[in-house]
Amino acid sequence: MSTERTAWLTIAMQRRRFLRLTSLGAGLIGAGLLGACARPPATPTTAAPTAAPAPGQTPAPAASPTPVTAATGGTFVIARLTDTITLDPSRQYELTSPIVMGACYERLVTIQPPDIRTVQPHLAEKFDITQDVTTYTFTLREGVRFASGNQLTSADVVFSFNRLRELKDNPSWLADIIQAMETPDARTVRIRLTEPNAAFLAMLVSPNFSILDSTVVKQQGGTDQPGADKTDKATEWLNQNSAGSGPFVLKGWVKEQEIVMERNPNYWGQPAALERVIIRHIPDPTTQRQLLESGDVDAAHNLDGDLIAELEQAGTAQIVRGDTLDTEYFAMHTSPEIGKELADKRVRQAIAYAIDYDGIIQQILRGAAVRPPSVIPSGLLGVTEAEDARYQTNLERARQLLGEAGLANGFDLTLTFSSGGTEVGGVSSEVLASKIADDLRKVGIRVTLDPRAPDVRLADYRAGKLQCTISGWTPDFLDPHGWAIPFGVPGEAAAKRVAYNNPQVADLFQRAARTADPQERARLYAEGQRLLNEDAPFLCLYQPKAQIAVGKNVQGYVFDPVIGVDLSKVRKS
Template sequence: MRKKVLPLLLALALAVLSACGGGSRDGGQAAAPEPVITIAVSGDPTTLDPHKSFNGFVFTVTNQIYETLLFRAADGSLQPRLATEWTPVDETTWEFKLREGVKFSDGTPFNAEAVKFSLERLADPETKGPGAFIVGMIEEITAVDEHTVRIRTRTPFAPLLAHLSHPVTAIVSPTAATSGDLSKNPVGTGPFLLEDWKAGDSITLKANPDYWGGKPRLERVVLRVIPEAGTQLTELKAGTVDLITGVQPERFAEIDSDPQLSATKFLGWGSMFLGFNMKAGPLAQPEVRQAIAMAIDRQGIVETLRQGMAQFGNALVPPTVFGSVPDLAGPAYDPEGAKALLAQAGVATPLTLTLNTYEGAETQQIAQAIQAQLSQIGIDLQVVVTDYGAFAEAIAQDDHGLWLSSWGTVTMDADYTLWALLHSQQHGADNKAFYANPQVDAWLAEARRTTDDAERQALYRQVQEQVMADLPYLNLYYPLSSYAKNDRLQGEVYPFSAINLDLRRAEVK
């Protein structure tokens, strides 16, 4: 009997191991890791309709579900996504060949009519999309045939291709957009689908089995809302989170030295700047703005406070962006000269000014540093820190003072930033400085019209040199983009910022 019992017990043991997934740490066959990752995000999206928001928390999710005609590769080049080819027809018209055999996740065919529908929906005032200006120059969209679309602008518009890579121009299912609610039930052509959304807690995405580029290797991606950066890091080290973004400067080396983790930093598309309301009050005086610029030790902020997680520069856009001027001269740190300038201008001190900014470790740290440095030249800076909504309302008022904010040139073309922040038509929109210079307006308009890159670059140099003379803004630095991950996650592509995270070929090992 014994010879029969042992084989039976062995067979039962093997069956139990097989049912449990099999394998062991000491030589047995290891179970394949579950293809699920968790990403920490600091805020919850307000909608999953890409046309009705202009917010990074939203685009971080929608970029996994929807796709644009073109996209920016990690090297900054424009690459095909839903469009496979594009050629100019004349100085105001581009023709796009569309990818064939693609369907939205609800089964609706992707075609020229879907492109026309989506871009017109974004531009439609009824949509109330804050990003409508991205396509505001488009005069007409024509579906030539099933897989060919032509886009005509009112006047020549050189940055059009760059604008069509912006996540707000995502192509949506016409069926779902007209008969459903994309804000809660998103339908795109992307690699992932919405599985679950627990507001304020998490969003769970699942792999799109019918994705035209092949089903992703990750079965699920969970985006957990964890507002505190310290808590995000704790969970990353504990293994309950696989990826965090915006690594704290003082913790970067600690993460990078952990054998289970990797930390990456690089220059992205962002800028951190100080804005001046030129409309009224003391800041309308050029000498006051110049003195403030001279009193701020921007290089010291980069080296000491940001600890290598930022790059100094005077231009409003970083060197990664077309139209940047990396060698642009700016005001040198000279607090004694700043005091003398205020005295020469007859400005009485102490001078009380207000600076608005929004909640966040970085903005609050920089605001406090500016406050301390301006006190050295007789300026009493009252710092007001609020949530982003209240901050946006405050700097929309005519009588606001200074403000501290970041900006991302998402299209990687300087027009996106310089037109928004500097053109006089943008008063009441993003030009919170109320800056108005007819020559700058003319240069910006000419840079949109010409398709010669050298001419555009020369015009953007003129614009930014004039800005340094007028000082509606003072660029402080370019924050480095950063993220940290558990090394079990492999194959992710992270260009520029979190909203561009590409998980199409990512996997768990």
């Protein structure tokens, strides 16, 4: 084993010991994201979906909840680092709150993991999309009532979406694409967009699009009118109570202590098996493990790879795994002024061939990750179609490209990372940067590691000042649109940070967003990814898996990349 490899492995071992004393275990990342998923087929199916709902097509409603067959009742306790700032569905934008949103509120459409590509009707019994993907019409289910007993109507949908936009809080931008909403009757909502957008249905899976009981929220001082950012008074009440139609109701929240939910006695669907759910703030992963093994908690959300492996070996818990849609990537500035040698795409391609991706996944992440061909995560539309564009480690090809670029003797490169930081999947920023530096040195690239405070690194990256860096991307909604535009269109979030500009890539991704046909969308996204990879401004390093430990007596726990877990399906035997 080389001295260089020994160095980064030593850092990794030290970091793993540190993670046991902190809240940065891999289970945290990806549990409860703010989004939806890629365009799906219209009718739910057990087969792998290949097509989205065709415009004008009415999909079948989601199947009725499966009757509970195991013993029902009891309290389910989750141990995790809680980052909750608010439990107002129209304001929340953190990682813990979506678990509560999924339990106490519902949305027009949903997904049923592990199938994350099929958007299914939920509070809506059907939807219709115009051919130009500018108008979405939803027909609401009959007989749905909120926990208050009030009946769900189209007015509640309009209120919820307007309030999301008018609060002008972190997630409000999600509703900016809505131009107008019409309610022809109490069960019909027609939404017109400001521009064609085939991703809008997937966006509606986001917990921020939860439907609120407008009567109750208004009684608590809530409003959906312009100026709501200054006049709405409902958030304080919503932090302690819920106003939804979900299988649970919120009973209280004490910051950095616990969140308590109880079964909704007025739920319109199949009642939840559990009587009560408590999310306890337990930041220490080792303590989480001990409480799980003693039976004091039923799920541990923040265990690192070592603790997961120890639990599996001991046989004292079940390990639930699922695919997140977070990605970790390597970014390279494309301008001569900042990127210097990286301005030559042959040099960027050489780096793409030099990185030991398998080593990162197997040695640092203990195999708990996959690697999509581009920055768009596996599981989304158009990714499988781009598999032929994936870079594989090839040191000979890397050296050849450097020689063609006139850099046969290598060059100096500054790799900036977050000092003391953690990347997606709970990976130490220092460990990952050190591993990449070791890989690049094998082809003659002399890497200087440049640690900066996490907020400084992020600010400098956003300002386009870094030659190269490692960074993570977590989605706001789970459609390829949520990656294609930021990474592929000049001036957008990630592209502008590295001065990336390829009009052909931008055109392909923008056309995909306006295209209704899912097969054509997939083709456009795949072609855009091939060209993006050829330019190589961004290299996907890995896509981490969620790993959650649950008690041996727990059934029905499935990881959900949108809400963390559907608690209505969880039960204890």
